[in-house]
Amino acid sequence: MSSTTLPAAPPEAAPAPRATRTITAARLLPWFLLAPSLAVLAVVTGYPLVRMLWLSVHEYERAQLLGVPAPFVGVDNYVATLTDGRFWTVTARSFAFMLVCVALTITVGTLVALLLMKLGRVMRLVLSVGLLLAWAMPPLAAMLVWGWIFDTQYGVVNHLLTGLTGDSWMGHSWLISPLSFFAVAALVIVWGAIPFVAFTLYAGFTQIPGEVLEAAQLDGASARQRFFDVQVPYVRTIYVVLIVLSMIWDLKVFTQIFVLQGIGGVKSETSTLGVYIYEMGMAQGHYGAASAIAVIFTIIMLAISAYYVRATVKEEQL
Amino acid sequence: MSLAPAGALPSSAAVTAAGARAAVPVARRRPARRRAAAFGWGVLAAFLAAAFAFPVYWMIRTSLLPTNLVSGPELHLWPDELTLRNYDTAMFHQERAPFVPALSSSLQVTFLVLVASMVLAFFASLAVTRFRFRGRRAFVLSILVIQMVPGEAMMISVFQLVDSWQLLNTVIALGVVYLAGVLPFTIWTLRGFVNGVPVELEEAAMIDGCSRPRAFWKVTFPLLAPGLVATGVFAFLQAWNEFMMALIIMTRPESMTLPVWLRTFQQATKSTDWGALMAGSVLVAIPVVVFFLIVQGRMTGGLVSGAVKG
Numbered sequence: 001m002s003s004t005t006l007p008a009a010p011p012e013a014a015p016a017p018r019a020t021r022t023i024t025a026a027r028l029l030p031w032f033l034l035a036p037s038l039a040v041l042a043v044v045t046g047y048p049l050v051r052m053l054w055l056s057v058h059e060y061e062r063a064q065l066l067g068v069p070a071p072f073v074g075v076d077n078y079v080a081t082l083t084d085g086r087f088w089t090v091t092a093r094s095f096a097f098m099l100v101c102v103a104l105t106i107t108v109g110t111l112v113a114l115l116l117m118k119l120g121r122v123m124r125l126v127l128s129v130g131l132l133l134a135w136a137m138p139p140l141a142a143m144l145v146w147g148w149i150f151d152t153q154y155g156v157v158n159h160l161l162t163g164l165t166g167d168s169w170m171g172h173s174w175l176i177s178p179l180s181f182f183a184v185a186a187l188v189i190v191w192g193a194i195p196f197v198a199f200t201l202y203a204g205f206t207q208i209p210g211e212v213l214e215a216a217q218l219d220g221a222s223a224r225q226r227f228f229d230v231q232v233p234y235v236r237t238i239y240v241v242l243i244v245l246s247m248i249w250d251l252k253v254f255t256q257i258f259v260l261q262g263i264g265g266v267k268s269e270t271s272t273l274g275v276y277i278y279e280m281g282m283a284q285g286h287y288g289a290a291s292a293i294a295v296i297f298t299i300i301m302l303a304i305s306a307y308y309v310r311a312t313v314k315e316e317q318l
Numbered sequence: 319m320s321l322a323p324a325g326a327l328p329s330s331a332a333v334t335a336a337g338a339r340a341a342v343p344v345a346r347r348r349p350a351r352r353r354a355a356a357f358g359w360g361v362l363a364a365f366l367a368a369a370f371a372f373p374v375y376w377m378i379r380t381s382l383l384p385t386n387l388v389s390g391p392e393l394h395l396w397p398d399e400l401t402l403r404n405y406d407t408a409m410f411h412q413e414r415a416p417f418v419p420a421l422s423s424s425l426q427v428t429f430l431v432l433v434a435s436m437v438l439a440f441f442a443s444l445a446v447t448r449f450r451f452r453g454r455r456a457f458v459l460s461i462l463v464i465q466m467v468p469g470e471a472m473m474i475s476v477f478q479l480v481d482s483w484q485l486l487n488t489v490i491a492l493g494v495v496y497l498a499g500v501l502p503f504t505i506w507t508l509r510g511f512v513n514g515v516p517v518e519l520e521e522a523a524m525i526d527g528c529s530r531p532r533a534f535w536k537v538t539f540p541l542l543a544p545g546l547v548a549t550g551v552f553a554f555l556q557a558w559n560e561f562m563m564a565l566i567i568m569t570r571p572e573s574m575t576l577p578v579w580l581r582t583f584q585q586a587t588k589s590t591d592w593g594a595l596m597a598g599s600v601l602v603a604i605p606v607v608v609f610f611l612i613v614q615g616r617m618t619g620g621l622v623s624g625a626v627k628g
């Protein structure tokens with residue numbers, strides 16, 4: 001009988017007589033559990049989200065911030081955004097940058113995870129500590145250190161290159177040219193992301209039973225076949241999660257680009273979508289336009305992760 | 319992509335070595351080759367470890383160098399003259415923003431977010447995994463989608479909200495903003511863990527006479543430890559490291575958090591005191607590194623089981 005009071009059981013399966021109160025309680029319980037989270041999310045995330053949608057269809061500039069009524073403009077902000085060449089340049093740049101970063105992160109992260117598998121205990125500890133130090137660095141502190149490493153006057157990179165090549169690299173600015181700006185940004189982002197990917201994949205690889213790989217080997221599978229046909233499928237869900245997360249993070253990247261621009265990048269040539277939204281909104285006061293860009297950006301994100309979202313929805317139907 | 323097979327190929331040596339017992343014919347030649355391969359991988363690992371840790375080394379080195387050597391023409395890869403003066407400068411002589419109040423702000427906000435997010439996410443993950451109710455899927459879907467909205471677009475609304483409550487420069491306001499930021503991910507992660515614990519375990523305990531809450535507390539909760547660790551680490555990192563929202567909400571020097579404090583070292587009008595800045599960076603990084611060294615193993619293990627079971 002105890003199973004009938006299980007709230008996990010569908011309500012209609014509960015027997016009639018004395019169950020009415022239990023059912024009501026069971027119906028309300030999940031909402032009690034959700035209430036605190038819902039309250040926080042509704043106020044601090046839900047309200048700004050609704051407001052973002054509202055702003056995106058209104059003309060909202062600095063003046064409106066001071067109390068001037070905001071006129072409704074319909075899809076004007078969206079049309080203005082989609083017909084603005086700068087938006088497409090920034091979008092294309094963000095995607096190209098994201099693709100390079102994700103590809104590098106996943107590839108090198110996989111290689112490091114495979115390396116961790118093959119090391120003895122001592123060297124594995126050494127490499128783990130190295131990765132851990134990179135991972136644990138607070139992003140802002142890390143950015144400041146990297147800025148110092150690539151410093152125009154006294155940066156260690158310029159010092160080393162001068163020493164190695166004999167030419168004088170002192171005074172060479174790495175951030176002024178967009179291409180080398182993004183090379184530095186990618187280096188910093190990939191450096192910070194690889195430890196997470198490598199540790200997670202390593203943990204995943206270690207869960208593969210040794211007999212499976214041994215069996216594959218006895219069947220004559222080459223290392224490459226074993227990797228792609230056994231190891232990768234085994235940790236497929238981890239790969240999906242890592243790739244989706246990396247794509248979202250790298251497309252939304254803000255702090256790294258923002259700080260590097262502060263050190264010496266040209267804003268108009270190095271902004272990614274996150275920084276562009278910030279520039280439009282917080283810095284220049286075009287809140288309506290910035291909101292429209294953010295809405296478009298979110299739709300793009302959803303389109304990218306549609307596979308992941310769909311898989312989740314399907315799983316939730318069970 | 320072409321890198322992957324190239325790296326995977328040499329890895330065959332060690333994997334083959336592991337199964338050497340089975341492959342008898344070639345077993346005799348193996349030990350020497352295996353040792354050479356192990357040595358090669360060891361060297362590569364040492365090189366990689368050094369490469370990843372280099373910025374950390376460079377930060378510590380710079381923080382310990384006397385000011386005249388930091389910005390000198392010489393490189394000093396291995397400094398022979400060290401001082402703690404930069405730490406003294408960073409901690410006690412930051413005129414625009416003092417260190418101790420910033421540390422206090424950061425500690426309070428982080429503690430608040432850590433505890434609140436774990437409790438709230440725990441309750442919420444229970445609700446969405448152990449109960450079937452109308453609106454459940456909508457909730458799960460919306461916490462997934464929220465994570466894709468760029469936060470920069472909501473900054474102004476959040477600022478106006480906090481301003482309208484007259485809570486600017488307060489730990490509680492920043493804490494709640496961070497809490498809303500981490501909850502979608504923490505609920506999502508914990509959900510995977512709770513799903514991973516079979517309901518049958520609880521049911522068995524209930525047949526043995528436990529009430530449902532008691533069964534959950536005694537049976538399922540202990541199995542969620544790695545999930546709670548993963549959740550806690552994420553909340554800790556977000557609250558300790560976040561910069562932009564803190565910059566907007568905590569504007570007064572005495573209520574700044576550490577990342578905002580760190581930012582005050584670089585001023586447009588003055589040349590940067592790199593030694594003090596690096597000392598400040600070390601101070602901000604130390605708690606995170608210590609925290610990581612303690613929980614790292616549990617955390618990645620936890621993330622994996624969450625991902626696999628989720």
